[in-house]
Amino acid sequence: MLREDALAALPVRAVLPALNEALDGHGTAVLAAPPGTGKTTLVPLALAGLLGEGPARRVVVAEPRRIAARAAARRMAWLLGEKAGGSVGFTVRGERVVGRHTRVEVVTTGVLVQRLQRDQELAGVDVVVLDECHERHLDADTAAAFLWDVRQTLRPELRLVAASATTDTEGWARLLGGAPVVEAHGSSYDVEVVWAPPVRPVRPPHGMRVDPALLAHVVSVVRRALAERPGDVLCFLPGVGEIARVAGQLGGLDGVDVLQVHGRAPAAVQDAVLAPGGRRRVVLATSVAESSLTVPGVRVVVDSGLAREPRVDHARGLSALATVRASRAAARQRAGRAGREAPGVVYRCWTEAEDARLPRFPAPEIKVADLSAFALQAACWGDPGASGLALLDAPPGGAMAAARSLLTAVQAVDSAGRATPRGVRLAQLGLHPRLGRALLDGASLVGVERAAEVVALLSEAAPREYGDDLGAVLRSVRRGGDAYAGRWRAEVRRLRGVLADMSHAPGRDALLTEVHVKGDGGAGATVDGLAGLVAALAFPERVARADGGSYLMVSGTRAELPGGSRLRDADWLAVAVADRPLGKGHARVQLAAVVDEDVARGAAGALLDERDEVRWAGGDVVARRVERLGAVEVTARPLREADAGLVRDALLEGLRREGWRLLRWSAEAETLRRRLAFLRLHRGEPWPEVSDEALHARVDEWLEPELGRARRRADLGRIDAGEALGRLLPWASGEAGRLDELAPERIAVPSGSRIRIDYGDPERPVLAVKLQEMFGLQESPRVAGVPVLVHLLSPAGRPAAVTADLASFWRDGYKGVRAELRGRYPKHPWPEDPASAEPTRHTSARLRR
Known part of the structure; x- marks a missing residue:
């Protein structure tokens, strides 16, 4: 018997004619309707012809979450005066409540994708409603894409409705071929906004971590709301862990029940939350309560401002949910829960200024997820x-x-x-491909039951109190009687059933592929052994070996065990769950199992590689035959006859790391390199570039054949660098013969001495010469047209003056130098006119003789 009063009160009823007209004319429509208008419950009933109007149709409604699918089906059945399983039923993972007369079936989007893969035509289905499509879950996007493909190619008569709780409908209308947009207006009540930020700053979320100070503040806001406002309180928190912590801190509330609603909560608990309560309630919920669900009695919402979104680190292979700031769209949805039945209030645990900086919408999963x-x-x-x-x-x-x-x-x-x-077959399992691989291959190695047990553990994170040892967790959950153990057993049954169905399907011979794992992996395997084997099959790149106090994964990621872990003595681990703590360079193991080397080799066998490895290590060439499992070295033995090309590469690596000083550099060789650098700077081509980088780039031209004959560091030390550098001189152009002319090692000074030029600074070569040897020279010497910088020395060889202009020095600077030094060195000549004096290398006494 229809509940006419309840149906008449749903505002979406007013737009049903427009929706039917859109579907009749176009076949697709976008329905925008705020929460509480009845889009989830009334529209499917109307489209199915269950309200006494319109033709009888079979309607499938897709919801993003199991709790929403069950609740929507039960609500629709109640509106019809029935129970779920009659005219309205539901199918979620692990649970199916439908009958032969079911006309409206509510499913999760994941179930819908699986159904489309099995039956692309969706035989017998007339209308599909994609509810809450604004949330942009990946399964919902996938289902929409598949459905549009089906409508375009196989079933143009299939009707599609994209239902959204927001008015951001342009994208969906465009996606569905220019679908008409039908907009319903809600009758929700006013919701007052109270800004309730923490008094002191709290740390922003990182990964899964939420500052305990923020949770303590949320608790205080809930208590404040209970004291200030009537009605039940709905508090939004990012995850199950935060819900548990806040529930613990809210203990002892007189006359108030504290309930927890999230995707892992038992169905009975979820149903109790969605039914009117006799006592006042505080409902702690994740984002599952943002839409699709009406929690009766709620007049107050407390919003922590946080949400969980999937993130993936492709470089490290570590993926998990991350805590983020909730979007403004999510905040509006949450606030609307307080105004479903009467005027309400939302306490937002952030400032009004912060609100303007929040993202408009949640990030689409397809942009951020694995x-x-x-x-x-x-x-x-x-x-x-x-x-x-x-x-x-x-x-x-x-x-x-x-x-x-x-x-x-x-x-x-x-x-x-x-x-x-x-x-x-992996796609049909309803698992991540990693876990599907572990289930299929694990079943062939340890049996269906045991493989299903471990995969079920890996499908949902166990409570932290279970510990980080996967084998110990398996033993505990087998004995456990808590909610997690109940969900685990249900998932084991589901996985067993899926494998049983597959075993009777055509192509059974392709179901299991052999994985070569040595050792006892069958019925005699220990709990630890089978847990490690199945985990290694799921995460082969996270197989890790002990290495210097931490573990090195096959992927190259280094990971550490928490203090006091029972796994610390293990040589090999299969890491199932790991994260990266804030400020840490290494991953942190959260869940792992002990494995042996044979299991590691078998599970990650595709990454096993044996090769000759010749490298520069410890200051010399090291040649080994190395067997590696990805980044993990398994075995190594010395290699006596290493490939010459590999040795050469190792020597070059040594030269890159330690520099060209590994060669034998005489003083003449050092000088030649500096002279060439000087000529390159001031004359350019054809004089060669002799920087470290340039020498590496042309190593084949100047260091062969000596490099090809070298085998170790000592051989490099016997290579004459000067002789090798000579090969870079521009012999072909004939310019090489002008080296001593353009950049001589020494030049003659007025005294007759030949003084060495220092080319250490290629910008300006330096000539260091005693002052008396330069008497009579009016102009500074030049090399390759560049004036040298003259360092005039005292008779003791100490710097007395520096000049690039001798004529100016004789005229202006010499007097000061003469006055300072003539008393200190009386035996040396100090003429008043040095520009016309005789240069000399001797003292005045020798000159008189």
């Missing part, structure tokens, strides 16, 4: 690059390349990116 599962779905659909799919945002190239690499490694796609039979 795309391995999406890429596999696209490959199974027949579009490996997803280039032909109708998507609001194109997948990032780097993320798709990383996904393709993973799918190739687990043999889910071929070299062209097309899905293999194995890949099709």
